Amino acid sequence: MAKQRDILNRIKSITNTKKITSTMEMVSTAKMKKMQSRLEMSKPYDVKVNEIIKNLLSTGVETASEPLFREVPDPSRVLILQITGNRGLCGSFNTNIINKTMKLKEELEADEKEVLLYVIGKKGINFYNFAGVPMFKSASNPEDKLTFEEAARISEELRRMFASGEVHEVYVSYTKVISTASQKPEIIKLIPISKAETEDIDAKLRINTEYIFEPNPYRVFSYILPLYLKVKIFTCFLESSYSEQFARRVAMKNATDASTDMIRELTISYNRARQAKITNEIAEIVGGAAALE
């Protein structure tokens, strides 16, 4: 008796959960699409900035004087900018980044370096608070309200810290979008800008165009490098947001599928229980009638 109603209640509650998860799936799909288009919009800009830097390098501008290229010998203070989401329910998205960051932190600390954490996203902040790890600075993730100015502000802050010698290296820990269907947590070294990154394509691109630089190559260079950082951070944010929505969509899709399965199984056992009850009742009636004869 009671079993039948219990099953019915469970079916009801799972149906409600399914409604929520499928709605969340749709919402994150929509957000993901939006992020994807923003990502595509920012791609040409990113490519172009890189190209200009390459062109500049191929003209043989003296880069040693440029502070953003300067490697600090024996760096002892390192900053990690970690980008996580504000919310959960997105599978292992946040944990993956945190794990990766923690691993790097431990490695760096083993080398007796001081590690400062700049944490973006409430999930990351909550984790470090819980683990009792001090953070250098924290902010919530702007998510879809992200503007270029926001990214520019952060990169400017990091650049200043590097230029003043407050930190010797800056890393970014974020989720990289490899293709539309695959993302992976990754850590890149932001400052000092590694020349290796720009050199490989440089060889291919040696078209020997004689550029005129206005006002002069050095000025252009010292202007374009901070811009490069801004764009880089902006893309990191976009990619992280895209990955977060993607992870959430997958998690919600799995949850929806799982609840569909559960509802089907429960419906079968509900029907069984109902049938068993009916059979039981018939047996009782038949038994009763037989006893009367």
Place this chain on the structure above:
Amino acid sequence: MVNKIDCTILTPERVLFEGEIGFAVVQAHNGEMGFLYNHSPLISELGVGEVRLRDEKSTKHFIVEGGAVEIRDNKLIILAENAIPKAELNITEIEKRLKELSEVDVKKFSEESMMLQAETYKMKMRLKVAKR
């Protein structure tokens, strides 16, 4: 007219303009700079100011706030940190903002006053373009 420049205005947020034009004027770091067909390769820093793209019939106006410009093989690329086409500028809104800015009281030669000055300049340039 056959001799046209392939022009693109990019911001990190979007592709603002893409198309062929006859003549372009941009606000370089210390004055305006014009580009015609067969311009030699050049990279320049941009200031805050107006960008005019002209072909035989019409002129398009944009406001560009910092960035860089590159021209090569008759391909002009304007990388703007922030750019707005004239159609999206609202005169009353800008005037309101300018008024607000003029009422802010800051110490002279402080960092805030520099930022205020830069912001006021931006708004003035926006107004100029909007009134075109």
